[in-house]
Amino acid sequence: MATQRLRATAEKILAGGQRGFAALRLRLPNGDTLTAIGQFDEVPLGAECDWVGSFEFHPVHGRQFRVSSFTVVLPTSTLGVERFLASGAFRGIGPKTAKRIVDAFGVRTLDVLREDPQAIRKVPGISRAKAEELANVLAEKGEMSRLGAFLTGHGMGIHLADKLADVYGGGQAALQMLQSDPYQTIADVRGIGFRTSDQLASALGIDRLAPSRVTAALLHVLDASIENGHIYLPYSMWLEEAVALLGIEKEVVAAEAQRLMARASVVAEQHELPELCVYSARHYRLETQTAALLRALKQGRRLSDELLHADAFRDEPSDDDGKEGADATQSLSEEQLSVTRLVDDHPLVILTGGPGTGKTTAIRHVVSFFERLGAKVVLAAPTGKAAKRLAQSTDRPAQTIHRLLEMGKNAQGRFGFGRDRSHRMEGNLFIIDEASMIDAPLFYSVLEALPEQAHVLLVGDPEQLPAVGPGMILKDLIDSSQFPIVSLSFVFRQGLHSQIVRAAHDVRMGRIPQFKEEGARQECFFIEKDQAADAAELIVDLATRRLPRYVGCDARQGIQILSPMKRGYTGTDRLNEMVSKRLQTNDDTLRVGERTLRVGDRVMYTKNDYERELFNGDTGLIESVSRDSLVVRFTDDTLERRMEFTRNEAHALIQAFAISVHKSQGSEYSAVIVPVMREHAVMLFRQLLYTAMTRAKSLLVLVGTQSALELAVRQEQMNQRFTGLSWRLKDR
Numbered sequence: 001m002a003t004q005r006l007r008a009t010a011e012k013i014l015a016g017g018q019r020g021f022a023a024l025r026l027r028l029p030n031g032d033t034l035t036a037i038g039q040f041d042e043v044p045l046g047a048e049c050d051w052v053g054s055f056e057f058h059p060v061h062g063r064q065f066r067v068s069s070f071t072v073v074l075p076t077s078t079l080g081v082e083r084f085l086a087s088g089a090f091r092g093i094g095p096k097t098a099k100r101i102v103d104a105f106g107v108r109t110l111d112v113l114r115e116d117p118q119a120i121r122k123v124p125g126i127s128r129a130k131a132e133e134l135a136n137v138l139a140e141k142g143e144m145s146r147l148g149a150f151l152t153g154h155g156m157g158i159h160l161a162d163k164l165a166d167v168y169g170g171g172q173a174a175l176q177m178l179q180s181d182p183y184q185t186i187a188d189v190r191g192i193g194f195r196t197s198d199q200l201a202s203a204l205g206i207d208r209l210a211p212s213r214v215t216a217a218l219l220h221v222l223d224a225s226i227e228n229g230h231i232y233l234p235y236s237m238w239l240e241e242a243v244a245l246l247g248i249e250k251e252v253v254a255a256e257a258q259r260l261m262a263r264a265s266v267v268a269e270q271h272e273l274p275e276l277c278v279y280s281a282r283h284y285r286l287e288t289q290t291a292a293l294l295r296a297l298k299q300g301r302r303l304s305d306e307l308l309h310a311d312a313f314r315d316e317p318s319d320d321d322g323k324e325g326a327d328a329t330q331s332l333s334e335e336q337l338s339v340t341r342l343v344d345d346h347p348l349v350i351l352t353g354g355p356g357t358g359k360t361t362a363i364r365h366v367v368s369f370f371e372r373l374g375a376k377v378v379l380a381a382p383t384g385k386a387a388k389r390l391a392q393s394t395d396r397p398a399q400t401i402h403r404l405l406e407m408g409k410n411a412q413g414r415f416g417f418g419r420d421r422s423h424r425m426e427g428n429l430f431i432i433d434e435a436s437m438i439d440a441p442l443f444y445s446v447l448e449a450l451p452e453q454a455h456v457l458l459v460g461d462p463e464q465l466p467a468v469g470p471g472m473i474l475k476d477l478i479d480s481s482q483f484p485i486v487s488l489s490f491v492f493r494q495g496l497h498s499q500i501v502r503a504a505h506d507v508r509m510g511r512i513p514q515f516k517e518e519g520a521r522q523e524c525f526f527i528e529k530d531q532a533a534d535a536a537e538l539i540v541d542l543a544t545r546r547l548p549r550y551v552g553c554d555a556r557q558g559i560q561i562l563s564p565m566k567r568g569y570t571g572t573d574r575l576n577e578m579v580s581k582r583l584q585t586n587d588d589t590l591r592v593g594e595r596t597l598r599v600g601d602r603v604m605y606t607k608n609d610y611e612r613e614l615f616n617g618d619t620g621l622i623e624s625v626s627r628d629s630l631v632v633r634f635t636d637d638t639l640e641r642r643m644e645f646t647r648n649e650a651h652a653l654i655q656a657f658a659i660s661v662h663k664s665q666g667s668e669y670s671a672v673i674v675p676v677m678r679e680h681a682v683m684l685f686r687q688l689l690y691t692a693m694t695r696a697k698s699l700l701v702l703v704g705t706q707s708a709l710e711l712a713v714r715q716e717q718m719n720q721r722f723t724g725l726s727w728r729l730k731d732r
Helices: 078-085 095-115 117-122 128-153 160-168 171-180 184-188 194-203 211-228 235-246 250-262 281-297 303-309 319-330 334-345 359-372 384-394 440-449 473-480 499-508 532-551 572-583 678-683 686-693 706-714 725-729
Strands: 004-016 020-027 033-040 048-058 062-072 266-270 276-280 348-353 377-381 407-409 415-417 429-432 455-460 485-488 524-528 559-563 589-592 595-598 602-605 619-625 629-635 640-646 653-655 658-660 669-676 696-704
Touching (some): 004 033, 095 117, 128 171, 171 184, 184 194, 184 211, 211 235, 211 250, 211 266, 211 276, 235 276, 250 266, 266 281, 281 440, 281 725, 334 359, 334 485, 359 384, 359 429, 359 455, 359 485, 377 384, 473 725, 499 686, 499 696, 532 559, 532 572, 532 669, 532 696, 559 572, 572 595, 572 658, 595 619, 595 653, 669 686, 669 706, 678 706, 686 706, 696 706
Parallel strands (some): 348 455, 429 455, 559 658, 559 669, 669 696
Antiparallel strands (some): 004 020, 004 048, 048 062, 589 595, 602 619, 629 640
């Protein structure tokens, strides 16, 4: 059909969401309406736009306008101008004042504001200052309109306009940067990657072989590798990925790579690998400074000597304290007792072990021992749930590492840590649990903020998944052989009574676990299902009907599905939708992108929002849904909060009946269901299966095929991470 262009205002979303497919009601300048459909990055409700597309006929919905692109423009009709002035963009101008202004100047209102703003002072209620403010805001709106038109005209999301204007100081400055050096925006603006800027550069006629393009791709490859956990890339991999991205000859890319290294824009070193290891300048500094801080930490004194020096024995332990300590000590193994001695002698000690091996008991003894010496012991973990479990097991306060470092806004209004080398943390001994989850940037921040002569005990299980962020701190520290390590391997009697613990240890050791019924109540099951679609149906039935009865819990909160991937029949996306529909009790829903959120859904927040004190991984239940917002109730042991999210804000919420194994790190659940299917073969590794199994406290159900289970146990290592911290710490 013929392409047509029309001007209209987006008045209402009829179906879909503000990202993804949507059906809109558009109002034309003559007052008529029509239905528009299309794939929208963002819908500018209330804005007048030029829409490009074609008309088509739907057998049910009738005549529709299918949108291929749109451009936001300043309104030209009196109704559009009136709505524009009353939109809230102009402080102090409401619907009544906007109508008076438009009644006075008609369709020329915006021209009058631009050309002679003082002319509108004849409108009652408009002062000189208000007239000037209106003109300034309108000029800014004009810049933003031109910026928005440029973005949408080149296939970029209009939502980027505000980000660009914030970074570059206005719409006009942002537009100039986009036109002069589109690749610079990759480094400057979050949300703009190489492909987006390259698309724009192509439209502007920038040559495919331009050095700026090749440089941008090479730097982008290094930055993107961080998403896969790498700190550096081998030289050959760096080149190959850049060549694939650029679609040009390798020799051209290699020449530019050499220039980048010569200018120190990237850093290349020779490690154990037979080829160069290439770092971005930022991550090279991160790794080398982390290594320097660790080497300095090793030079610290014995902790008890430091406490004596600080008159820590002013308050001697009472006889009762001594007896209690002696009784507790008798129940500890030699390995557990050695932790306390090592923590005293060495500024950094690592304690590892699987479930049931007594890590918690060892931590309690360390805390009790050094508190009796007068030490200030600080307990922390990477996530709120892990910190909560640490507090419960030690009967001491514990907090997240981010709270320990006092994350918040600085004087410039940017978020960062309040504790650093100029304002260090307070304490003598820092015990950090779930250390396998700590990524390289966070670990550096901890080291930088440690008080002088402080000691650190890192507790974790290196067989679990590594951190979501870059690096593999716990493994690197262990592999360096520079720090004392206590590896608890003996499973205590209470652990041996747990079928889940025994099965998890089998997987940890590379053995296929046996799922045999023992005693009156079985707590570990493997249910075979050959077809992924059948497995999905069974998992949903287990989660919504069978297991809530078996363990006596609420299906909305007591059962957790942990899947290796988002996609597939048994991936988190499909399982969440199936469980949500199965538990649906009313028709109140909110469409957010491709997801439909319902009242009663368990949801997870996927961002760190320090103003709301909501963090990635926080979960809650949707209590109510309105046309364009919803309310979520977040609850923990001490606090219950209800928070409203607009449709746009709700993009940070995902349904959490089923979550990825990665997102479950640091958490425990009463009952866990894990699909183990060949459709997820690319992710079936021992670390992932072991991590999923150890999340279950009372009940574990694996659903899948024997061959997939054997594959998961047999494959030892997930994708290799390239880090150089271990190499830097070793004596060379």
